Amino acid sequence: MRVLVIEDDAQLASYLAKAFGEIGASVDRAENGRDGLFLAAGNRYDAMVIDRMLPELDGLAIIRTLRASGNPTPVLVLSALGEVDHRVEGLRAGGDDYLVKPFAFSELHARIEALLRRATPGDAPVTSLSVADLELDLLKREVYRAGQPIALQPREFKLLEYLMRHAGQVVTRTMLLEHVWDYHFDPQTNVIDVHISRLRAKIDKDFEPPLLQTVRGAGYMLRAD
Amino acid sequence: MSRPARLMSSRAKARRAWRWLRVTLKRRWLSAALGPTLNRWQHTSRFTLTSSTFRLALLYMLLVGVSVAILLGFIYWSTAGYMARQTDATIGAEIEGLAEQYRRRGLAGLSTLIAERIARDPQGASIYLLTQPNGTPIIGNLDSWPPVAPDVDGWVQFRTQHATPGKARVEHQTRAQVFRLRGDLRLLVGRDVRELVALRNLVLDAIGWGLAITVGLALLGGWLMGAGIARRLDVINQVSREIMRGDLSRRVPSAGTGDDFDQLAENLNRMLERIEALMLSIRQVSDNIAHDLRTPLSRLRHRLELLRGSALNAEASAEVEVAIADADELLSAFNALLRIARIEAGSRRAAFADLDPLPLLHDVAELYEPLATESRQAIEVAWADGGARSNDGSNDGDACRLHADRDLLFQALANLVDNAIKHTPDGGHIRLRADCSDEAVELSVSDDGPGIPPELREKVLQRFFRIDASRAAPGHGLGLSLVQAVAQLHGASLSLEDAAPGLRVRLRLPKQRPGSEMRERGWD
Numbered sequence: 001m002r003v004l005v006i007e008d009d010a011q012l013a014s015y016l017a018k019a020f021g022e023i024g025a026s027v028d029r030a031e032n033g034r035d036g037l038f039l040a041a042g043n044r045y046d047a048m049v050i051d052r053m054l055p056e057l058d059g060l061a062i063i064r065t066l067r068a069s070g071n072p073t074p075v076l077v078l079s080a081l082g083e084v085d086h087r088v089e090g091l092r093a094g095g096d097d098y099l100v101k102p103f104a105f106s107e108l109h110a111r112i113e114a115l116l117r118r119a120t121p122g123d124a125p126v127t128s129l130s131v132a133d134l135e136l137d138l139l140k141r142e143v144y145r146a147g148q149p150i151a152l153q154p155r156e157f158k159l160l161e162y163l164m165r166h167a168g169q170v171v172t173r174t175m176l177l178e179h180v181w182d183y184h185f186d187p188q189t190n191v192i193d194v195h196i197s198r199l200r201a202k203i204d205k206d207f208e209p210p211l212l213q214t215v216r217g218a219g220y221m222l223r224a225d
Numbered sequence: 226m227s228r229p230a231r232l233m234s235s236r237a238k239a240r241r242a243w244r245w246l247r248v249t250l251k252r253r254w255l256s257a258a259l260g261p262t263l264n265r266w267q268h269t270s271r272f273t274l275t276s277s278t279f280r281l282a283l284l285y286m287l288l289v290g291v292s293v294a295i296l297l298g299f300i301y302w303s304t305a306g307y308m309a310r311q312t313d314a315t316i317g318a319e320i321e322g323l324a325e326q327y328r329r330r331g332l333a334g335l336s337t338l339i340a341e342r343i344a345r346d347p348q349g350a351s352i353y354l355l356t357q358p359n360g361t362p363i364i365g366n367l368d369s370w371p372p373v374a375p376d377v378d379g380w381v382q383f384r385t386q387h388a389t390p391g392k393a394r395v396e397h398q399t400r401a402q403v404f405r406l407r408g409d410l411r412l413l414v415g416r417d418v419r420e421l422v423a424l425r426n427l428v429l430d431a432i433g434w435g436l437a438i439t440v441g442l443a444l445l446g447g448w449l450m451g452a453g454i455a456r457r458l459d460v461i462n463q464v465s466r467e468i469m470r471g472d473l474s475r476r477v478p479s480a481g482t483g484d485d486f487d488q489l490a491e492n493l494n495r496m497l498e499r500i501e502a503l504m505l506s507i508r509q510v511s512d513n514i515a516h517d518l519r520t521p522l523s524r525l526r527h528r529l530e531l532l533r534g535s536a537l538n539a540e541a542s543a544e545v546e547v548a549i550a551d552a553d554e555l556l557s558a559f560n561a562l563l564r565i566a567r568i569e570a571g572s573r574r575a576a577f578a579d580l581d582p583l584p585l586l587h588d589v590a591e592l593y594e595p596l597a598t599e600s601r602q603a604i605e606v607a608w609a610d611g612g613a614r615s616n617d618g619s620n621d622g623d624a625c626r627l628h629a630d631r632d633l634l635f636q637a638l639a640n641l642v643d644n645a646i647k648h649t650p651d652g653g654h655i656r657l658r659a660d661c662s663d664e665a666v667e668l669s670v671s672d673d674g675p676g677i678p679p680e681l682r683e684k685v686l687q688r689f690f691r692i693d694a695s696r697a698a699p700g701h702g703l704g705l706s707l708v709q710a711v712a713q714l715h716g717a718s719l720s721l722e723d724a725a726p727g728l729r730v731r732l733r734l735p736k737q738r739p740g741s742e743m744r745e746r747g748w749d
Contacts, residue, residue, distance in 0.1 A: 015527045022534055088576060102523025102556055105530050155591060181592060185636040186561070188643045188704055194595035217533065217549055 001025040003112070004048045006036030006062065007078065008055055012101075016049065019105040033057025040066055045073050047112050052079035052090065060093040067094035074115035076108070087184065106218030110170040117166065129164040132224040134203060134211055136164055145207050155180070156199050163212065163222040172219035196220055243433065277458075278451030285447030286440055293439040297432040305425040312416050316402055319351060320414050327406070335412075336364045350417050352385075352399050358409035367413065375403050382418075398422050457486045461493065473501050519559045526552040561703040568633065568710040576630045582666055583608055583625060586657045589638045597646050602653045604642070610661035625661040627734055629715055637711040640704040641670040641730050649674035649727070665736055671729035682721040708732075 003025050007013040010031065017027040028043070030036035033054040040048060040062065052059040063075055077095040079086060087098045096118070097111050129136045135144045141157060143150045152160065159180050163171060173192040178184055196212065204210045213221050319342075327335040339353045343366050354365030362369070371383040382400045401415020460478060467475045476497065477490040526549060533545045583606075590604045597604050610625050627634075638657070645655045649672040660667040677685055684690050686709045690702055708730070712719040717734040 011524055012527075015524070015531070018531060019527075019534075022531075102519060102526065104553075105527065181588065183588070183635045184632045185639060186557070186564070187592075187639060189596065189647075191592055191596050191643075194599060195592075198595050217530075217546060 001046045001116070002028070002044070004028045004030070004036070004040055004043070004045045006030045006033065006040075006054060006059065007049070007051045008032060008053075009051070016105070016108075019109070023109060031055075033059065033062055037062045037065060040071070040073070041069065047115055048073055048075045049108070049112070050075055050077055050095075052077055052086075060090065060095075063094045074112075074118070076111055076115060078103075104172075104218070106170060106215070107172045107174065110172050110175060110219060113169045114166055114171075114175065117169065129161065129167075131164055131167045131211060131222055132209075133207075134164070136161060143203070145203055150202055152199075152202060156195070156202070159195060159199055160203065163220065167222045167224075170215050170218045170221050175219070243437070278448070278455040281451040281454070282444055282447030285450065286443040289443035289446075290436070290440045294436055297435055301428055301432055305421075305428050308421050308424065309418075312400060312418055312421060316400070316414060316416055320402060320404075323412070323414060332406075332410070339364050348417075349397070352401055352413070352415040352417060354411075354413040356411045358411070360411075363410070365413070370411065370413070371399075371401075379403050381413075381415075454486075461490065468497065473497065473504065519556065519563070522552060522556055522559070526556065558703065561707060565703065565707050565710045568707070568714050576632065577628055578631065579626055579628055580631050580634075581625055582627050582629070582634065582659055582668060585631070585635055585638060586659055586668070589635065589642055590657055592639070593642045593646060597655060600646065600649075600651050600653075602646060602649055602651070602655060604655045604657065606657045608659040608661070610659070625659065625666060627666050627736070629734065630711075633711045633714065637708045637732065638668065638670065640708050644704055645670055645672040645674070645728075648672070653727075663736070665733050667731060667733045669729055669731040671724040671727060673724065673727040676723055676726060676728040677721060679723070685721070686719070 001024070003020055005013055005016050005020075005027055007016065007029070008031050013029050013031065017029060020027045025046075028039055028045070030039050034056045036050065036054065037057060050059045050062055054062075059077060059079075063077070066073070066075070074096045075094065076097045076099060077090040077093075078099055078101060079090065080101045090098045096115050099108060099111060127137070127139050129138070133146045136157075137143070138161070143152055143157065143160065159176065162176065162180050173187075173190065176192050177187065196214075200210075200212045204212055209225075211222055211224065213223055215221050323335060323338060326338045330337075336355065339355060342351060343353060343364075349366055352365075352367055354367040354370065355363040356365075356370055357363060360370050367385065371381055371385070373381045373383045375381045379402050380400070381403060382398070385397050385399055396419075397417050398419045398421075399415045400418045401413050404412045404414075406412055457480070464475050464477050476494045479487040479490045479494075481487070529545055529549045529552060533542060533549065537545065586606045586608075590606050594604050608625070642655060642657070649655060653673050656669075656671045658667075658669045658671070660669075686705050709719050711717075712732055715734050717732050720731045720733070722729045722731060
């Protein structure tokens with residue numbers, strides 16, 4: 001995986017380079033908007049992490065330029081500005097996701113993974129999802145584990161669907177709030193954990209092996225092994 | 226009719242006019258002009274009978290009225306008085322002429338002179354009468370001796386039907402002096418003062434009306450002047466009240482004339498700016514601390530994360546995990562603080578959209594339901610919108626539509642429900658409710674927990690304030706501050722009430738835009 005990081009905070013940039021290096025990705029770095037745009041336009045990357053406020057050229061301007069020239073590389077916008085309308089602006093400019101500083105690398109990583117998955121071309125319309133012996137029928141809206149039907153509430157179904165679509169990837173609590181509940185907000189308590197443990201009781205309790213796993217310090221992952 | 230009666234009648238006229246003025250002032254003017262004022266006083270308490278406006282109007286009227294009365298009195302004295310004195314002087318001169326003749330040529334000469342003078346004066350401006358002691362006229366243009374007793378100086382004033390050749394008999398007013406000559410002959414010499422009296426009446430009338438008009442104008446002027454001052458004071462009072470209600474950004478408008486009121490407004494505004502700057506700097510200090518500490522803190526967290534990834538023994542990595550959790554807690558407090566600061570500073574409404582709040586309530590309830598179930602608490606959602614909504618909750622009417630920021634509103638409701646779950650004992654009930662009307666949408670979250678004592682209800686909205694009993698519970702004491710910031714951004718009012726038992730937090734969101742609402746409040 002090849003990632004471009006355009007970030008003027010040298011400390012944060014080197015931290016990102018190191019963290020990406022640890023998960024086996026190669027990182028190119030640019031410290032201002034102009035160099036960043038130059039790199040982005042001249043090379044092929046799997047994903048880009050672009051800070052919103054950059055010297056010389058604004059992050060959103062870079063994204064607009066890339067999109068205007070037909071570059072489809074997934075872009076995650078980093079910003080110190082967390083308000084919802086800033087998020088809306090960032091997404092409108094062509095960003096694929098938006099992350100507010102400060103963030104945990106696990107969050108950034110999970111989101112980049114999700115972006116890469118989304119960018120994979122050639123997906124036929126999916127009618128059913130399966131992980132190990134867990135099956136989810138999107139048309140009939142039914143769930144089976146080892147052939148046995150499992151009754152789920154509509155929100156639990158949506159939660160499981162999201163986890164299954166990102167099977168094998170870490171999914172953070174914020175990502176779940178944003179995509180399953182469709183709200184950008186900061187829960188004071190870990191409300192998501194309770195929903196997960198409910199879901200876990202339904203799909204994992206009477207079966208082996210457990211599929212829904214907690215990734216410490218990051219989030220959750222649905223995994224077969 | 227006698228002389229005093231006639232004079233009395235002109236005085237009576239003036240008195241009648243004055244009485245009319247008084248009665249009218251009392252009835253018509255007071256009810257017409259003060260009526261609305263008094264009515265308004267009931268609403269705003271700005272025009273009382275003891276208010277400066279009313280007193281100023283009265284004082285103004287009194288000052289102008291007295292001044293004008295003195296002035297008019299002087300004019301009366303110097304015009305009407307002067308003419309009366311002139312008449313007396315003319316009569317005196319006539320008498321002197323007659324006396325001279327009488328001394329020189331006796332009674333015959335006197336009679337001849339009188340006859341001559343009567344002949345020379347066909348208008349009958351001069352009046353003469355010479356009679357025998359028994360009252361039989363010898364000569365003169367008066368039919369008979371007037372039935373009026375003279376005063377000590379021999380002056381009489383009387384009315385007479387004076388015959389002018391070729392004309393109808395006209396009633397005349399005469400002022401004359403009477404003498405006794407030798408042999409008990411009586412002589413009367415006088416002037417027709419009809420015109421003088423008419424003139425005096427005219428002047429009196431003019432003075433009466435002038436005074437009445439002056440008093441009316443003075444009252445009106447005083448009232449206008451007072452009302453103008455009161456209006457400007459009222460604006461200052463209005464702004465002060467709004468500032469006391471918490472809107473420190475309000476300023477006293479100035480009329481731009483640079484007068485005393487503008488100076489007052491300017492000083493008040495400068496004072497307000499100073500206060501606002503001081504408050505802002507206090508707030509900014511805490512926000513700056515949060516902002517400046519956030520960067521090193523997130524670096525610390527990054528380093529800890531890298532450390533976790535490297536080869537550590539189990540004990541060390543558990544410690545790192547705890548350290549990361551601590552850093553996260555700090556970061557979330559700082560983030561909440563900055564978020565509040567941003568929302569409070571925000572005139573940002575880019576994310577505002579029309580929305581139905583009921584799905585929001587259901588989503589909040591659904592999100593927190595598992596958490597509540599863990600404490601055997603129940604969450605209910607209810608609404609009332611005057612029948613616009615059918616039983617399944619779908620919205621047919623516009624009663625429940627709001628112009629709001631969906632995510633922030635959700636955040637506020639989530640904070641309230643989160644608090645309710647934390648502070649309500651096991652088995653409690655939490656109710657989310659929407660009451661929609663044409664003016665506002667009222668969202669409330671109530672519980673049947675211990676509630677908040679009335680004296681602490683203001684304080685819990687302050688940043689970092691926590692009731693001692695809840696210090697053990699997780700959280701950083703910013704939840705309600707955030708709710709308040711969201712309420713302010715939406716122009717909503719936030720109130721904490723006793724739900725008997727428990728606490729009810731009520732968020733009242735006006736339907737009109739807060740900006741226009743404020744403008745209207747300024748001109749009620």
